[in-house]
Amino acid sequence: MLRYLLEKEFKQFWRSKAMIRTVLFLPFTSLIIYPLVASFDIRNVKLSIVDNDKGMYSQQLIEKARSSGYFRITDVSGNYRQALKSIESNKADIILEIPLNFERELVRNGQADLMVSANAVNGNKGGLGTAYLNQIISDFNTGIRTRLQQNPDEPIIPSMEILPLYRYNPSLDYKVFMIPALIIMMLTQMIGFLPAMNIVGEKERGTIEQMNVTSVKKFTFILAKLIPFWVAGYLVLTIGILIAFFLWKLVPVGFIGTIFIFASIFILAFSGFGLVISNYASTVQQAMFMMFFFVMTFIFMSGLYTPVANMPEAAQWFSNLSPLKYIIEVLRLIYLKGSSFLQLLPQFLALCGFAIFFNTWAVLSYKKSD
Amino acid sequence: MNVIIAKNLTKTFGDFMAVDHISFEVKKGEIFGFLGANGAGKTTAMRMLCGLSKPTFGMGQVAGFDIVKQSENVKACIGYMSQRFALYEDLKVWENLRLYGGIYGLRNAQINRKIDEMLNRLGFQAEKNTMVSALPLGWKQKLAFTAAIFHDPKIVFLDEPTGGVDPAARRQFWELIYDTADRGITVFVTTHYMDEAEYCNRVSIMVDGRIDALDSPKALKEKFQVSNMEEVFFQLAGKAKRKDS
Structure with a gap:
């Protein structure tokens, strides 16, 4: 049964011009334009x-x-x-x-x-x-x-000079810090908004009713929705990493495979969240506004722009609820510091938790009858 | 043998009683017409029988399964065609059929054979690779019907299948319905067209959520002493207190 549903989802995905444009356009704007503008370097x-x-x-x-x-x-x-x-x-x-x-x-x-x-x-x-x-x-x-110093005999007034050694980002290049996070932000837009529009879109078009009257299993239906986003997410991530390399000369210090392992869990978690939103919304517009609200909140809580450690204690606690926090941390650590999978185990477990939580919720909140 | 049994089936939305304690049976192989004005509760009743909506009160059995406790079993042996066209417009004709065939557990080879068989029967083979969005409404409805009976269900539920199509297409559609009934599939159909009601073996007429009459068209005409179903309908629907919605 899954096979036929997947055939359907993939065909619909690649036939939708909007999807193709998003998949191609998003990485380019996110990683070519954003790093230039989203900079705290003060020049001029x-x-x-x-x-x-x-x-x-x-x-x-x-x-x-x-x-x-x-x-x-x-x-x-x-x-x-x-x-x-x-x-x-x-x-x-x-x-x-x-x-x-x-x-x-x-x-x-x-x-x-x-x-x-x-x-x-x-x-x-x-x-x-x-x-x-x-x-x-x-x-x-x-x-x-x-x-x-006019008198050479006079002792030189001692002065101290500080020469800081910046580890992991020696030139304190803000772009190096931002690009790994921007890759995640781009991925979030893609795999958050598209699933959020998906099920509710079927509600609006009325096609969900024909699906609900079949004996399709809720789990199978949700899984068939998730897998295409998973593939699209991988694609966008790869494009992102390539742009970071070719345009910004940024190569992860750590093992690139680790990035993909973490990304696959993150994509699963966040698409699941998108599907939850889609299940509760009754129009695409509603879903968009809800998703927009959550993505903004997650981004600001994630430490993308402002370090989590600078936040008040309560906000720090809340930041733990943002799945973006963990994946952004992970990408920065792999890209800049070269952390290994084992060192990142806490983040991995956290992301797995989100993935299980959101997807269980997505299956449960998908109602085949009212 | 009864394939549909409803006993005191009721659905309320807040204070509004959409379906008010309806009871009826449908026999195997019958073409059962489910008539009523707009807002009389036909679609709600049908959705309950299909397991799309849970009854507030009462019980129902479809193909021997309880519509509440065994709704997934019910779904496996029925076909449903909703009032609004509900196939995927961005899939081709054959892809839609393949999808529903696959969901109902048909095998790949079986599906391929069946697609050709059904499209040939409809005279629709030339449109096999047409995107559904490009089809005219009449053809879309025939396709939706084909998808609904693709897996040879025991019962097919049709919700105003001929709404908005021309008389010639309606006639063709009813030929399909007869053809289906001949193959032993029970047809449960709602309609607004009283000439179509004449084609049914038995009809029920819903007024304000209740079934006010249920019999063969012939018996109903005799009972109300009129010459056609339209008159029967006017006499019954005229009593409705509920506003047309």
Whole structure:
């Protein structure tokens, strides 16, 4: 019986132009466009310079900021008030004000003040921009310090330099962190929304009634629905991994087979969830809204954008209910750190739990009679 | 021998009594007409007999199985054609037949042979590879009927099978029904067309959820002293208090 149902599902799947488009289009937008835009790297901060000193040192400092790659000097103002105007008109994000006699103070007294003031409407940009600028100023500081050491006999003022070693993502590339998670997000859209539309779509078209009046087993019917999504999920995942490799040069440090093992459980779990939604919804539109709600919640709770450890305790507890949390963790760990299957056993068991729970629910909530 | 038995079969939706304690029997091989105005409760009663809807009260047996406790056994030996076309529009003619053949447990070779046999009988062989969405309504309904009897059920339930098709197609459809009954399949059919009621062995007429009359068309016409079933229907349905829904 399963064989005939599968024939039907696969034929319908590949005949639907919308499906084919989704399978092809989704990985490309998700993994070509999202990594470019979903980035917390702050670059091209618009810097406004108020140079009251116009000395050699201030020129050096400005040049250093410019060449760092983080800043674009978009405005040079005569005074602070004018600079503030360019922040208001969005021409600048951060003002660096160099006071009059900056160089003289520095040489004579060994210290001088600078003012950095940032537009914090976008707190992230303001905060990180200021931090970059501080880093540049402190570099500059160390540089001139050695030069200003006038008496060679005088002991060098000790200074500490921190050279962090970033394990697993040495260049702190945000894309490397995001792409494994984006692969999962794309997979989630595909294998969550399509099953959610499926059974309810048959309800709307009336075809489910003809099915319900046969002696088809509920389990067989649900299984026949799941398997095509499973195949489609694998396909999309493979395309995703290939794009990550060819476009972003991202190769998992760990064993690629582990990714597929985990993905197969995740796909099963999440398609099952989609089918549950489909069973309860009475129109496709309803199913879409419900699915949208849950996917958004799951994504925000999963640690995709914000680390789970940063959340309040209650939210951390809730994040355990998001199947996405486990699979995103797993993909990041395999891609970046090279974790082995055994190290990921807790996540594996959690995903298996979700798969059993959602699919049992899907079978039970599919009613052949009212 | 009775293949359908209903005793006080009742279905309520909240306060609304869609089907109100109906009792009747259908004999094997009969063409049983199930008449009534829109909203009289025909479809609800039929859905209960098919195991698609659970009765609120009363009992029913179809092909010897209890419609509540053994609904899956009932489903295995009936065919059903719903009011709304319910085959897959994105499958081809033969694929739909194959699907339902497979679900009812027919073997692959059996299915292939049967598809050709049935399509030949319908004169439909040329459309074997046509996508169902491309068929005209009359043909869709013939196909739905074919799918419903593909597995040689004991009883076939037809819910307004000829709604919306032209008189010529209706006549052809009734030829199919007779053909089916000749092969020993009991036909349970609802209809609005009173000329079709004349073709049935026996008819029941539902008014406001109850069965107000049940007999052969001939006996009913004699009883109400009219010349055709249409008059019988008007006399009974005219008493309905329920609004046409």
